[in-house]
Amino acid sequence: MWHLYLPIAGNSINVPLIFTLGGFVGLLSGIFGVGGGFLMTPLLIMLGIPPTVAAASDSNQIVAASTSGTLAHYRMGNVDFKMGILLLIGGVAGGTGGVWIIKILRATGNADFLITITYVLMLGFVGGYMFIESLQGLRNKVPDLTPVSQKESSYARLIKKLPCRTRFEKSGIEVSICLPILLGGLVGILAAIMGVGGGFIMVPIMVYLLRMPMHVVVGTSLFQILFTCVNVTIMQASTNHTVDFILALILLLGSTLGVQLGAKISKKLGGDQLKILLAILVLLVMVKMLFSLLLPPDILLAYKGGH
Amino acid sequence: MRKQLILIIIMAIVTGLLPLSAITAEAIDIQMEPNVVQIGAFYNGGHVSVSGDIPHDAEVIIQLSGATQDAEFLKKGRVFGVLWMNTDTISFHDIPEVYMLYLPSAISESDLSKEHMPPVGFNALKGQCTLTPAGEDKDLQFQEFIKLKTMEGIYAVKENAVTYHNNMDNKKKIFACELEIPSRMAQGIYTVTTFILKKGKVIQTEDRQLKIKETGLPAMINSLAFDHAVLYGILATLIAIAAGLLTGVIFKGQKGGH
Numbered sequence: 001m002w003h004l005y006l007p008i009a010g011n012s013i014n015v016p017l018i019f020t021l022g023g024f025v026g027l028l029s030g031i032f033g034v035g036g037g038f039l040m041t042p043l044l045i046m047l048g049i050p051p052t053v054a055a056a057s058d059s060n061q062i063v064a065a066s067t068s069g070t071l072a073h074y075r076m077g078n079v080d081f082k083m084g085i086l087l088l089i090g091g092v093a094g095g096t097g098g099v100w101i102i103k104i105l106r107a108t109g110n111a112d113f114l115i116t117i118t119y120v121l122m123l124g125f126v127g128g129y130m131f132i133e134s135l136q137g138l139r140n141k142v143p144d145l146t147p148v149s150q151k152e153s154s155y156a157r158l159i160k161k162l163p164c165r166t167r168f169e170k171s172g173i174e175v176s177i178c179l180p181i182l183l184g185g186l187v188g189i190l191a192a193i194m195g196v197g198g199g200f201i202m203v204p205i206m207v208y209l210l211r212m213p214m215h216v217v218v219g220t221s222l223f224q225i226l227f228t229c230v231n232v233t234i235m236q237a238s239t240n241h242t243v244d245f246i247l248a249l250i251l252l253l254g255s256t257l258g259v260q261l262g263a264k265i266s267k268k269l270g271g272d273q274l275k276i277l278l279a280i281l282v283l284l285v286m287v288k289m290l291f292s293l294l295l296p297p298d299i300l301l302a303y304k305g306g307h
Numbered sequence: 308m309r310k311q312l313i314l315i316i317i318m319a320i321v322t323g324l325l326p327l328s329a330i331t332a333e334a335i336d337i338q339m340e341p342n343v344v345q346i347g348a349f350y351n352g353g354h355v356s357v358s359g360d361i362p363h364d365a366e367v368i369i370q371l372s373g374a375t376q377d378a379e380f381l382k383k384g385r386v387f388g389v390l391w392m393n394t395d396t397i398s399f400h401d402i403p404e405v406y407m408l409y410l411p412s413a414i415s416e417s418d419l420s421k422e423h424m425p426p427v428g429f430n431a432l433k434g435q436c437t438l439t440p441a442g443e444d445k446d447l448q449f450q451e452f453i454k455l456k457t458m459e460g461i462y463a464v465k466e467n468a469v470t471y472h473n474n475m476d477n478k479k480k481i482f483a484c485e486l487e488i489p490s491r492m493a494q495g496i497y498t499v500t501t502f503i504l505k506k507g508k509v510i511q512t513e514d515r516q517l518k519i520k521e522t523g524l525p526a527m528i529n530s531l532a533f534d535h536a537v538l539y540g541i542l543a544t545l546i547a548i549a550a551g552l553l554t555g556v557i558f559k560g561q562k563g564g565h
Contacts (some may be wrong), residue, residue, distance in 0.1 A: 005350040005525050048491065064547035071551070230548075237540025238534065243539070248547065252550050253550070272565050280358060294391070300384060300448075301451045
């Protein structure tokens with residue numbers, strides 16, 4: 001009675017379970033500005049969805065969640081469209097470059113090892129740095145302010161030398177337009193290599209390297225994720241036929257509601273509280289990956305595809 | 308002398324055929340219901356019943372199998388002696404996409420290796436399939452393959468799954484078996500093979516085709532996704548954007564325009 005058949009995944013699923021899953025991941029998207037693919041895809045695979053279908057259908061539902069989330073954050077004045085578009089341009093270019101890099105890596109062998117190690121180190125570095133920095137922020141009770149240190153000043157001096165400086169009103173910063181394009185490109189390369197959307201790398205980059213306020217980061221990140229996932233959904237549907245719309249529909253019904261609620265929670269939390277919670281989430285994913293690397297798997301075979 | 312020899316040969320042939328004709332004479336009628344399982348929007352797996360009258364001292368084994376295919380997997384192994392990761396790809400050739408075996412209480416899985424038993428069960432499959440790269444440890448990899456497929460519910464050996472009831476006529480009994488069709492079984496043609504055994508030997512084998520077919524909404528979505536892939540992708544994206552905007556508008560409405 002509570003089951004629906006998924007024609008592309010070739011399996012039936014429990015509707016309330018998938019709806020709840022969508023709602024939970026949507027909630028995290030709304031709070032932190034991440035797509036949530038790094039959580040959703042493994043959970044869908046555990047529920048019997050083929051990896052390639054899980055990843056592609058998740059992209060489809062993120063389109064809805066990020067539309068809903070961008071709208072919610074836009075109303076709160078938290079979306080920097082100018083910054084989002086520049087990061088997106090860099091991201092598309094970087095993503096294309098990343099696909100080439102992954103081809104070269106695969107040709108040399110040991111690609112999976114490099115990808116997994118990059119993933120774990122990236123999660124560990126990003127999560128660890130964000131955790132320590134936001135913990136210091138919370139202790140000093142100076143929320144949403146980046147402590148000015150000698151090291152950061154030299155970085156600030158360096159980015160001041162870049163040409164084509166422009167003012168980003170929503171973010172309240174003035175930087176060169178080259179910087180978001182370069183950083184977007186870097187995230188695009190990493191995301192393509194790791195096979196993920198890259199929200200959890202983009203958010204810390206916007207906070208620490210672009211020095212945007214955390215709340216604007218969440219909204220702008222969702223705006224950018226929307227376009228990335230529109231592209232991925234259409235590409236996956238047309239080339240690999242792996243988008244299961246029924247699955248995406250149930251997920252998005254949950255996630256669009258979750259993301260709205262998440263946006264409200266995000267507004268109530270301070271910048272450092274948001275950062276420390278995201279840091280904990282990122283570190284948990286890293287610990288889970290480390291365990292899966294160190295403990296012998298139950299089954300020594302796996303299907304291809306997925307995140 | 309030559310006539311005698313011909314006579315002996317003819318007699319030998321006739322004598323040899325006698326048991327076969329006796330078996331053919333008592334050919335067993337097997338019923339399968341339904342022959343077609345339809346996958347609709349609310350499909351969550353199905354059931355197929357196989358039954359028939361058999362001699363009172365006979366046993367029945369039923370095998371449900373899909374088309375043989377090649378399957379490619381990622382193989383997990385240790386890197387630098389510490390980390391478990393995907394190290395290589397491995398292919399299994401001539402392996403059925405679905406395999407389920409239903410046994411009566413008198414026959415256990417270990418009995419299947421006995422002489423005169425039909426070539427069924429996981430060991431028989433292992434014998435039929437080949438692996439690429441050829442140097443792989445077949446026993447280990449096949450065991451992992453069976454674990455994976457069993458976890459998915461599309462490979463199984465079910466003991467005590469064929470039941471018997473006495474017929475009015477004491478010379479015969481009725482066998483019945485309920486085949487579980489998991490929702491993971493894709494649309495296609497499957498073969499249901501019934502083996503009837505007497506004194507440990509197969510006396511009759513019968514194949515029936517089972518069709519699993521998508522209808523209604525699943526069939527429509529599948530056809531759109533494969534025949535008009537770009538349109539399908541664009542529609543999926545537009546509906547997702549519309550749903551996101553709609554939720555946004557509803558939430559704003561709830562807040563009274565705040």
